[in-house]
Structure formats: C-alpha cells, structure tokens
Amino acid sequence: MKISARNVLKGKVVSVEKGATTAHVKIEIAGGQLVTASITNESVDSLKLTVGGEAYAVVKSSDVLVAVD
Amino acid sequence: MKISARNVLKGKVVSVEKGATTAHVKIEIAGGQLVTASITNESVDSLKLTVGGEAYAVVKSSDVLVAVD
Amino acid sequence: MKISARNVLKGKVVSVEKGATTAHVKIEIAGGQLVTASITNESVDSLKLTVGGEAYAVVKSSDVLVAVD
Amino acid sequence: MKISARNVLKGKVVSVEKGATTAHVKIEIAGGQLVTASITNESVDSLKLTVGGEAYAVVKSSDVLVAVD
Amino acid sequence: MKISARNVLKGKVVSVEKGATTAHVKIEIAGGQLVTASITNESVDSLKLTVGGEAYAVVKSSDVLVAVD
Amino acid sequence: MKISARNVLKGKVVSVEKGATTAHVKIEIAGGQLVTASITNESVDSLKLTVGGEAYAVVKSSDVLVAVD
Structure with a gap:
C-alpha cells in the first residue's frame, strides 16, 4: 500500500x-531522533x-x- | 514558549x-530526511x-x- | 506497507x-457514500x-x- | 448544528x-464497514x-x- | 446535531x-480573540x-x- | 520558540x-470559556x-x- x-x-x-486504550510508541529515526506516536492498543497488536522492530513514523x-527560535 | x-x-x-492560501514548507532534519509541512501563507510570513533558515518541524x-512493511 | x-x-x-497547492479527492466507498480528502497536489501526482481508479480513504x-441527532 | x-x-x-480517559467507539456505516473513533470518555457520556444507537462518524x-495498492 | x-x-x-480550494475563516470568540479555521471552499458555500454571521469554532x-512561557 | x-x-x-497514558487538561481562556486538550501524561510532566498555572491552548x-446553528 x-x-x-x-x-x-x-x-x-x-x-x-x-x-x-491508547498506546505510546517511540521510534528512533535516522539521525538518532525519537518520534513518539500515540495510537490505539489495537493497532499495536x-x-x-x-x-527492536523496523517501523515507519x-x-x-x-x-x-x-516553529522558529 | x-x-x-x-x-x-x-x-x-x-x-x-x-x-x-496554503503553503508547503520543506525542512531537512537530522539524517538528511525531508519533512513537509502544510501551513497557512500567513504563518510563513x-x-x-x-x-536556508533554521526551523523545527x-x-x-x-x-x-x-506503519510496517 | x-x-x-x-x-x-x-x-x-x-x-x-x-x-x-492543495487538492481535493473524492472517493466513493461501499454503500455509495462519498469521502472527501484534502491532500497535497504532490500526493495526487x-x-x-x-x-475511476481504486483507492482507500x-x-x-x-x-x-x-455526532448524534 | x-x-x-x-x-x-x-x-x-x-x-x-x-x-x-479515552474511549473507542465503533460505528457501523452503510456498506457494513466499521469506523473507529477515539474520543474522550466525557464525550461518550x-x-x-x-x-445500538444511531450516530455519525x-x-x-x-x-x-x-492510499493505493 | x-x-x-x-x-x-x-x-x-x-x-x-x-x-x-482551501478557505481561511476568522471567527471572533468571547473575549475578543480571533480563531482561524482552514476549511474547504465547499464548506464555506x-x-x-x-x-458578520454567527458561527462556532x-x-x-x-x-x-x-504551551507555557 | x-x-x-x-x-x-x-x-x-x-x-x-x-x-x-493520556491526560486531559482544561484551560480557561479569555471570556471564561474552557478549552480541553488531550495530551500525553509525559507532556503534562x-x-x-x-x-492555577498560566498556559496557552x-x-x-x-x-x-x-459550525452554524
């Protein structure tokens, strides 16, 4: 898809x-930055x-x- | 803030x-990846x-x- | 994916x-209902x-x- | 409204x-498809x-x- | 509804x-603050x-x- | 920022x-209206x-x- x-x-x-009902998933992307996703427990399953698994944010x-400083 | x-x-x-009315702004983040933001023209101004300017996505x-493969 | x-x-x-910069795409889903998506022109391309093509909303x-009545 | x-x-x-704090509500729409909404418990009340009640997603x-295949 | x-x-x-395709609507709410909504032209119509009309954001x-300071 | x-x-x-995992924060803005934000517990911390603290929605x-009536 x-x-x-x-x-x-x-x-x-x-x-x-x-x-x-809601899960928080943290994904380390290129450059070492963390991205946090708030998704349903159902989606995690x-x-x-x-x-340790590969995933995309x-x-x-x-x-x-x-934003700017 | x-x-x-x-x-x-x-x-x-x-x-x-x-x-x-709507602008697209592309920001290159650590690791060389591009992030596209769709924001108002008003915000760009x-x-x-x-x-070339620094910004945060x-x-x-x-x-x-x-997503997973 | x-x-x-x-x-x-x-x-x-x-x-x-x-x-x-922004496109509107209408998708007819099961039951004959229309779903409108507002996405970038870039995504359309x-x-x-x-x-006439198949797509998912x-x-x-x-x-x-x-909502309720 | x-x-x-x-x-x-x-x-x-x-x-x-x-x-x-967060509830998941599933609504069966025309065509038999399920739509999941993640809303506050407060909204459910x-x-x-x-x-069994009628509702709109x-x-x-x-x-x-x-998305496309 | x-x-x-x-x-x-x-x-x-x-x-x-x-x-x-996209319209910006500004609504003055109680307290004199402006709220900007980015909606489709179709919705405006x-x-x-x-x-001058009444509306809800x-x-x-x-x-x-x-956010905090 | x-x-x-x-x-x-x-x-x-x-x-x-x-x-x-998810917190609900209510902020009273000018005009006495309440705005509810659903954010992560982590953000609250x-x-x-x-x-009683000042904050922005x-x-x-x-x-x-x-919406209109």
Whole structure:
C-alpha cells in the first residue's frame, strides 16, 4: 500500500507502552531522533509492534507545524 | 514558549512554496530526511520562513501513524 | 506497507480537483457514500490518482468525531 | 448544528470501550464497514452513546489520507 | 446535531478568504480573540458563511496542544 | 520558540486529569470559556502543568472546524 502522507520516516521501535486504550510508541529515526506516536492498543497488536522492530513514523503534512527560535 | 508536542525536529528550511492560501514548507532534519509541512501563507510570513533558515518541524504524537512493511 | 490507522475504507476515485497547492479527492466507498480528502497536489501526482481508479480513504481514529441527532 | 466537515457518515454504534480517559467507539456505516473513533470518555457520556444507537462518524477532509495498492 | 468535540466556541465571522480550494475563516470568540479555521471552499458555500454571521469554532480535544512561557 | 499555529489562546489551567497514558487538561481562556486538550501524561510532566498555572491552548487552523446553528 502506498500512502499520500508526505512524511514517512523509517526507524526502529525503541519502546511500546500500552495504556488502557491508547498506546505510546517511540521510534528512533535516522539521525538518532525519537518520534513518539500515540495510537490505539489495537493497532499495536495488529501491526505486531515490538521493541527492536523496523517501523515507519507516518505524518500527513497538514499535521506538521513549523516553529522558529 | 515550550510546547506539549512530543516531536520537535530541528532542521533547515529547503523550500517554501506559497499557494493561494496554503503553503508547503520543506525542512531537512537530522539524517538528511525531508519533512513537509502544510501551513497557512500567513504563518510563513509571520515566522519569516525563508530557504536556508533554521526551523523545527513540530508534530503532536496523536498525529503520528505507524506503519510496517 | 501496513498502517496503524484503524479506518481504511476501500473505494473508487470519483473526482480530483487540484488547487494551487492543495487538492481535493473524492472517493466513493461501499454503500455509495462519498469521502472527501484534502491532500497535497504532490500526493495526487505521487499516487497517480485519477478518476475511476481504486483507492482507500484512510483515517486515524483520533481524527474521527462522533455526532448524534 | 451544521458542521463544515465534509465527511458525515451515518451509522449505528456497535461498541463503546472506555479507557482511563479515552474511549473507542465503533460505528457501523452503510456498506457494513466499521469506523473507529477515539474520543474522550466525557464525550461518550455527554452524547449518551450506547450500543445500538444511531450516530455519525464525522471527519474533516484535511484528516483523510489516500492510499493505493 | 450534537458533536463529540469538547471545544465549541461561539463567535462571529470576521473574515472569509477563499483560495483555490482551501478557505481561511476568522471567527471572533468571547473575549475578543480571533480563531482561524482552514476549511474547504465547499464548506464555506455549504454553511453560507459570511462576514458578520454567527458561527462556532469547533476543535477536537486531541487537536489542542498546550504551551507555557 | 514561535509557532506557526494561528491559534494561541492564553489562559489558566483549571484541571489536569491523568489517565493511563493520556491526560486531559482544561484551560480557561479569555471570556471564561474552557478549552480541553488531550495530551500525553509525559507532556503534562514535561511542561509541569498544574492547576492555577498560566498556559496557552494552541490549535493549528487546519484542525478547526466551523459550525452554524
């Protein structure tokens, strides 16, 4: 499947923390930066996300804000 | 100002394309990856975004999807 | 690629309207309902979206509101 | 109240799962497809959402991604 | 229609600027603050939004970030 | 840090409710209206949000819907 999202950042899962319904997944992308995703527990199970696995952080460009110092 | 967004990726603006009301800004972050932001023309002016300037791509974690191959 | 988004609705593209930077794509999903997506012109080109083609409308569950009469 | 969201999909609530603060509501829309919404527990109470009730899944078009096979 | 969004801020439309596909609507809410909404031109027409009219700015709580000085 | 989001509403934190992973923060803005933000517990800690403190509710204009009666 190919997706319209302009931002597809490849990385490695470094943590998966399930809550009651919502999970936080941290992915280390190129350059060593961490990206945190807040997704459903159901998605974690469905994608079989586990620490050490490869994954992509995917972001629609309309969800990216820009900041300057 | 400090923001709740978990993802604040530092980089350099590599392109700014204004449309009629909406602009696309591309930021090269660490690791050489491009992040595209779709923001208002008004924001581009307000932040004085120009090619070559430093900027951050900011994403709320609830706006990050995860994908696997 | 498998995505965490819980909502992946299969359909057929019924219109593609490009703006200056932002395009509107309408997809007819099962049951005959139309779903409108606002994506970058760049994505339309990248996915080669054309009227009559198959496509999926993909929505993260945190982006779904619920309403009642 | 009439809303700007282009996507208002009528259906029936098939499950409501409350978490600590965030609930997952599944709505079966026309064509038999399920749409999952992640909303606050507070909203579930405020709308009195219960299994079997009619409800709409509402999505702003800038929150719809498009994918192709 | 009653909506799950926790934030429904009543106000008055103070400007409507249509672009090629995307419009910017500014609503003055209580306290004199302006809220800018980026919606489709189609929605502007559908809701018959005009300067001086009453309108609500509606925001899902998962789309609200928090910042401190 | 200056942010592209067009909506930065100053207020006072009136409640902070942590869930398993996701917190709900209510901010009273000018005019006495409450804005609810759904953010990570981690952000609450990172920004040291506490009842009575000053804070801003920040919303990207593409996340604002418009409604009329």
